[in-house]
């Protein structure tokens with residue numbers, strides 16, 4: 001299969017030839033996904049766990065993936081924010097159907113620095129900034145009119161001035177302890193390559209049965 005960049009995407013994975021650093025392997029697959037025609041290759045399912053051990057999942061957008069981890073932005077007082085405050089372990093899941101690929105990432109979350117959150121917040125369109133200030137994410141609202149009234153009020157409040165980042169909105173960084181790269185193959189003999197971070201920071205790489 002060819003990505004829209006024209007490069008051929010190799011649809012197989014081998015534990016002997018995958019990149020030794022899973023972050024680099026992720027970046028290579030992410031380049032393939034963003035070079036394809038897929039809608040939202042940056043969409044990932046984030047699973048968190050409540051204090052009584054009940055999981056919940058939702059989509060968030062990946063903003064950065066590097067040595068420090070995978071970054072997304074949200075409301076710290078949302079349902080997910082409250083769950084993360086009680087249990088920092090979380091899982092991320094990408095599904096890139098056109099490429100028959102899935103990537104699972106597990107690890108722990110910490111908040112991004114205020115500087116990084118400010119920088120990203122200030123890069124967002126003004127109406128998204130006002131939306132973030134307005135929305136008490138995950139709380140019950142009476143009706144849509146109530147939300148729109150609060151939005152209009154904030155538009156007036158910040159008229160002709162920059163919208164400051166609300167303190168309850170910012171980034172999280174997931175520091176991975178495990179990655180799994182899944183490549184669909186024929187006859188259900190899919191490739192599954194797991195990376196587990198060992199004490200000392202090196203990665204153990206193994207193939208799993210599909």
Ligand SMILES: Cc1cc2nc3c(=O)[nH]c(=O)nc-3n(C[C@H](O)[C@H](O)[C@H](O)COP(=O)(O)O)c2cc1C
Nearest residue numbers: 040043058059060061073074075078079080081138
């Ligand atoms: C394509 C897509 C992208 C989304 N991106 C984000 C995001 O980056 N951050 C965010 O807080 N919510 C995002 N959402 C909304 C979340 O899925 C979710 O509704 C919201 O964060 C509240 O989740 P919670 O109540 O579990 O905290 C996105 C939803 C979709 C469908």
